[in-house]
Amino acid sequence: MAIIFDYNEAGQNQPERSSTEAKQVVVPNKLNGLDMENYSWGQTLQEVTINVFVPPHTKSRFVICEMKKDYIKIGLKNQEPIIEGEPFKHIKPDDCFWSLEDQKLISVLLTKQDQIDWWKSLIKGGLEIDTQKVEPHPSKLSDLDGETRASIEKVLFDKRQKFMGLPTSNEIQNSELLKKFQRQFPDMDFSGMNSGKSFNNFPKP
8 A cells, every 4th residue: 555654844754644735745666656445556667557456257348448648547347437537647559558367457558658757646636656766677778669769868978978078969960060061152151150059040951
């Protein structure tokens, strides 16, 4: 079950209070999510996993599992949904899956659209976890999708270049573009320009 602490202004643990002004901090489970009464969820930077407990001998034809970019609904037919609402952040519906395990557990995998942030809650407005207490699982760049991997590699490259006093990727790109303009327009005076400026407004050479 979720572990909840209240903090006073001095940051000291206090017994749980009913006041709506009390700030609640929920410690995540080992999977960086929460264990609720009839389901649990966890996450990595790329995915969210949900395990929903259902009565034994449940048939897959009675399972309801709707997964849209900004809406999820999980439960059984002719019953109140167990989970329903807008996910904390958008998901990729085409990369989301569900299965019924041992006729008693609905296993759901949601693929995050933005794969660089930790979700504070499964559903917007739901109980939130303290993301400062999340423990990332070791991962490799090769495990990420191409777009996310390229973004991370660019950030790491630029940080390394700045640390060494070298031009960033954008500055290198601008420098190459300036050289192309100089070759195409040799009579034009480029003395007042430098590679640190953007040339997006110039026509492509």
